[in-house]
Amino acid sequence: MVQVNRRSGLKTKAKILNAAMKVFSAHGYGGASIRAIAKASGISIGGVYLHFRNKEELYLNLIRDRIEEQVLSTKETVASVGSPEDGLRSFLSLHLEYGNKNKELILINIREHGYAFGREIKRKFLRSQIELLMKVLNQGINDRVFRACDTEEAARIIMATLRGVVLSRVLEGESTITEKGLGDLIVRGLSKVDKQAPRKKPAKRAHNIAKNLQERKLTNS
Numbered sequence: 001m002v003q004v005n006r007r008s009g010l011k012t013k014a015k016i017l018n019a020a021m022k023v024f025s026a027h028g029y030g031g032a033s034i035r036a037i038a039k040a041s042g043i044s045i046g047g048v049y050l051h052f053r054n055k056e057e058l059y060l061n062l063i064r065d066r067i068e069e070q071v072l073s074t075k076e077t078v079a080s081v082g083s084p085e086d087g088l089r090s091f092l093s094l095h096l097e098y099g100n101k102n103k104e105l106i107l108i109n110i111r112e113h114g115y116a117f118g119r120e121i122k123r124k125f126l127r128s129q130i131e132l133l134m135k136v137l138n139q140g141i142n143d144r145v146f147r148a149c150d151t152e153e154a155a156r157i158i159m160a161t162l163r164g165v166v167l168s169r170v171l172e173g174e175s176t177i178t179e180k181g182l183g184d185l186i187v188r189g190l191s192k193v194d195k196q197a198p199r200k201k202p203a204k205r206a207h208n209i210a211k212n213l214q215e216r217k218l219t220n221s
Contacts, residue, residue: 009051015041016038016041017062018041019040020059024108025108030112060118060121067125074129077090078090085187088190091136092179092186100169106167107171126159129159130159137149147192
């Protein structure tokens with residue numbers, strides 16, 4: 001009986017959060033109310049208050065719910081791909097997809113709250129993503145796919161870049177920076193050899209330089 005009630009409670013909570021997402025997206029945080037969220041979810045106001053003490057707690061739970069969904073999805077997808085390069089591209093792709101999917105929530109957070117709101121939730125999320133990236137990068141280094149580097153610093157740079165790109169796409173549109181362009185830039189920057197444009201061997205390059213110098217001498221003589 002307790003298990004049935006718990007399952008029912010989780011379904012009700014999910015229903016409220018989904019309705020809250022729609023209400024916050026339509027009216028912003030300031031314009032939303034528990035009454036409007038209750039109406040959108042088809043649950044009584046008292047029923048909403050059984051799960052959330054106030055609007056702020058509901059909003060923070062919504063952020064946490066969306067972040068946990070992304071963390072799980074990213075972890076499972078990265079673990080299922082075959083190579084570190086594919087894992088890194090999948091990681092970038094999922095973060096861009098999350099930004100597109102939760103555009104309104106991101107805009108509300110920027111316009112009405114700022115970074116400090118829900119800081120601990122965001123810090124925990126950032127740490128989990130840095131650790132996942134470090135795992136991918138270390139695997140790539142061990143497989144001799146990526147060049148040796150400080151993986152924590154590299155992971156932090158990637159996350160900082162991603163946040164900037166997601167924000168740019170949210171504010172200016174998806175076409176500003178493409179998924180492929182971002183993936184190529186980061187993956188090639190980490191790769192030991194650029195497969196698209198392989199470098200000439202040093203000996204051959206030296207031979208070409210000497211040949212050019214000799215031709216110039218003959219021309220000038």
